[in-house]
């Protein structure tokens with residue numbers, strides 16, 4: 001059973017943490033509620049933090065020459081207040097592994113925030129992001145930053161979780177790594193997860209690890225960046241299928257022909273969208289335990305985040 005790191009996760013406070021919504025309510029999102037059991041949560045409500053009360057009149061985003069945050073009922077332009085708060089809050093974070101924000105919000109929305117042409121919010125311009133979320137995305141380009149709306153999509157949610165737990169593991173590793181042996185051990189646990197995301201980065205990182213002796217500290221910090229860059233893009237089904245076939249190379253001598261054929265047919269049906277990856281990973285995991293393939297049982301790819309987070313119905 002894998003021991004998971006506890007990610008440091010900034011979460012919009014209205015996701016059932018504090019009664020800070022404009023109407024004094026909270027949003028009960030099952031995934032956000034479950035996820036916080038596995039994380040150290042840092043709550044934030046940018047609107048309450050800049051002095052807007054609860055309850056409060058709504059604010060909107062207006063697209064002029066730039067995006068403005070306006071409260072139509074009072075005519076207040078609170079753009080500068082929000083920008084200053086965002087900077088101050090983000091500066092104050094010592095370490096963080098990801099952000100889960102509230103969708104559609106003019107402050108927190110990572111997606112689907114309504115943008116208006118006029119300060120009264122009558123003429124619809126389009127959809128975009130909230131002002132606080134924009135500052136987060138600009139500053140933390142290598143961290144997972146999502147809102148609960150986007151995480152209703154299973155693939156986006158899985159990718160968010162993979163990155164969140166991997167980056168938390170990386171942070172803990174970087175704080176305790178002593179020598180090249182530690183780096184080799186960490187890199188080998190992540191080999192197949194990185195391969196699924198980017199073969200090119202895996203090669204680059206392999207070279208870096210091989211030469212890490214020359215300047216360990218520098219290699220470590222370069223490794224951290226490459227690691228986060230590698231995980232940034234969501235793998236395709238083809239990339240996962242290719243990784244599964246590589247993994248099968250460790251098991252193929254121990255398996256019967258019929259078992260292998262069955263597994264390969266499952267990989268094909270996964271590629272065709274008829275099976276999920278989780279099923280295939282569980283089969284590999286069982287075989288790895290059965291044949292005592294320690295190199296595989298240690299692979300993060302087989303269980304990148306707690307399985308309990310896989311079964312949340314959205």
Ligand code: SF4
Pocket residue numbers: 012013014015020021022044045046047048102105107108109
């Ligand atoms: S969406 Fe953001 S600003 Fe709005 S209530 Fe929630 S935490 Fe506060």
